[in-house]
Amino acid sequence: MTVTEHPQDQAPLRSARLRAISQTLHDSLENTVARYAPFDTPESYARFLQMQYLFQSELQPLYNDPALIALFPDLPGRCRAEAAKADLIDLGVAIPQPVPGALSEPSRATALTWLRVSEGSKLGAAILIKRANALGYTESFGARHLAEPEGGRGKGWKAFNAIFDALPFSAGEEAEADQAANDAFARLQVLLQHTYADHRETASA
Numbered sequence: 001m002t003v004t005e006h007p008q009d010q011a012p013l014r015s016a017r018l019r020a021i022s023q024t025l026h027d028s029l030e031n032t033v034a035r036y037a038p039f040d041t042p043e044s045y046a047r048f049l050q051m052q053y054l055f056q057s058e059l060q061p062l063y064n065d066p067a068l069i070a071l072f073p074d075l076p077g078r079c080r081a082e083a084a085k086a087d088l089i090d091l092g093v094a095i096p097q098p099v100p101g102a103l104s105e106p107s108r109a110t111a112l113t114w115l116r117v118s119e120g121s122k123l124g125a126a127i128l129i130k131r132a133n134a135l136g137y138t139e140s141f142g143a144r145h146l147a148e149p150e151g152g153r154g155k156g157w158k159a160f161n162a163i164f165d166a167l168p169f170s171a172g173e174e175a176e177a178d179q180a181a182n183d184a185f186a187r188l189q190v191l192l193q194h195t196y197a198d199h200r201e202t203a204s205a
């Protein structure tokens, strides 16, 4: 054994591990979204938007947490709660009431992993905004929350992961992050069920 050994050099990046863990959950979420066909009608889009607003507003305190901003200086500007709220107002859709079960007082590792899930959704949003455009919504009306962030989607995502991956986590924190990735996707499913509760699925699936 030499003193220069660094076990962490062999470990996969945290972000790569989390991507692998949540792949099935992401696919399942994508399928659920597709079943609700949010881009087929304004009525369905409004429900999708309410889900997006609820998720973003649940995370808004984390995006504005001084301890997390100390690590990610651009964090407040990454939050899309206000954009989603403006979209709801554009469409004349009610701002939904909070849904019980939101993340509360998470540890640092848990908070950052939920934020990572939220940030990752900006990648898929590149596809979603094109579909929203077809309904007449744009980055300045109705689909503000799907807009490309300043500097580009890929750059913002890489920058987030670079800081995220460089943070030292204990083994316990790594386990919290794994759990948090699952929990964040599960929460999105809950919010979708909630906003589409009395909605008839339009797809045949």
Ligand code: HEM
Pocket (backbone or CB within 6 Å): 015, 018, 019, 020, 026, 029, 030, 033, 116, 117, 118, 119, 120, 121, 122, 123, 124, 125, 127, 128, 188
């Ligand atoms: C609000 C719901 C969604 C959330 C929270 C979400 C979250 C994520 C996350 C975390 C990633 C990064 C994966 C990783 O590297 O760990 C990702 C990537 C991606 N998502 Fe989603 N996603 C959502 C909805 C969707 C939907 C509906 C689509 C369907 C078009 C989609 C398409 C994609 C694609 C294509 C990527 C990969 C982009 C790339 O690597 O360039 N996502 N999403």
